[in-house]
Amino acid sequence: MSTIADNIQLVSSRIRNATQAAGRDENSVQLLAVSKTKPAEALREAYAAGLRDFGENYLQEALGKQLELADLPLIWHFIGPIQSNKTRSIAEHFAWVHSVDRLKIAQRLSEQRPADLPPLNICIQVNVSGEASKSGCTPQDLPALAQAISALPRLKLRGLMAIPEPTEDRAEQDAAFAAVQKLQASLDLPLDTLSMGMSHDLESAIAQGATWVRIGTALFGARDYSNPSR
Numbered sequence: 001m002s003t004i005a006d007n008i009q010l011v012s013s014r015i016r017n018a019t020q021a022a023g024r025d026e027n028s029v030q031l032l033a034v035s036k037t038k039p040a041e042a043l044r045e046a047y048a049a050g051l052r053d054f055g056e057n058y059l060q061e062a063l064g065k066q067l068e069l070a071d072l073p074l075i076w077h078f079i080g081p082i083q084s085n086k087t088r089s090i091a092e093h094f095a096w097v098h099s100v101d102r103l104k105i106a107q108r109l110s111e112q113r114p115a116d117l118p119p120l121n122i123c124i125q126v127n128v129s130g131e132a133s134k135s136g137c138t139p140q141d142l143p144a145l146a147q148a149i150s151a152l153p154r155l156k157l158r159g160l161m162a163i164p165e166p167t168e169d170r171a172e173q174d175a176a177f178a179a180v181q182k183l184q185a186s187l188d189l190p191l192d193t194l195s196m197g198m199s200h201d202l203e204s205a206i207a208q209g210a211t212w213v214r215i216g217t218a219l220f221g222a223r224d225y226s227n228p229s230r
């Protein structure tokens with residue numbers, strides 16, 4: 001069986017090859033390790049192999065791992081759907097939120113971000129797959145939402161996040177990620193982040209400008225959702 005360290009090497013070389021193919025600087029793409037459903041020991045192993053940034057979807061699960069791993073200087077990213085009653089804890093315990101898709105959530109995160117922490121880094125999740133996805137703001141609503149979020153004092157709007165409908169067709173992957181990049185460029189805001197690309201489509205995402213790729217399965221193996229720890 002391959003170890004997490006082996007998998008990190010493989011994913012890193014996929015990222016390197018994709019940046020080279022796109023004529024991009026290798027360091028322009030960062031690896032976010034998506035550790036949902038995985039035990040704290042798996043994150044510790046990834047940390048030992050050099051990873052620092054971890055993405056979690058489920059708040060209670062993430063808080064438990066943060067306690068277990070409090071001895072490590074990890075950077076935590078929230079990447080899952082957000083309910084209003086979870087915003088305070090997210091504002092207190094994460095450095096990034098990739099999955100903001102409505103103003104009410106952003107306002108609460110800004111109000112609840114502790115004064116002693118730097119502004120919370122935010123990506124707006126945008127839905128470029130139409131009815132196939134329920135998460136993410138519509139491209140139509142994006143400009144006003146981005147303007148409003150960029151004015152909130154305790155948030156720092158960094159860019160967009162997207163999870164296109166899964167497909168193995170490279171042309172379809174490219175079209176979806178290109179649409180995200182185009183939406184980002186159409187906003188008259190100083191944004192530096194495109195959070196897009198997962199285990200199966202990171203090459204396409206990098207070709208279309210991704211700056212964070214969010215990788216779970218290719219690092220940690222398949223997920224078992226029957227795990228009761230959540």
Ligand SMILES: *Cc1c(COP(=O)(O)O)cnc(C)c1O
Pocket residue numbers: 034036057079080163198199200214215216217218
């Ligand atoms: C689970 C998840 C990922 C990782 O997906 P893999 O296909 O396992 O790489 C990335 N982003 C989000 C938002 C996720 O929920």
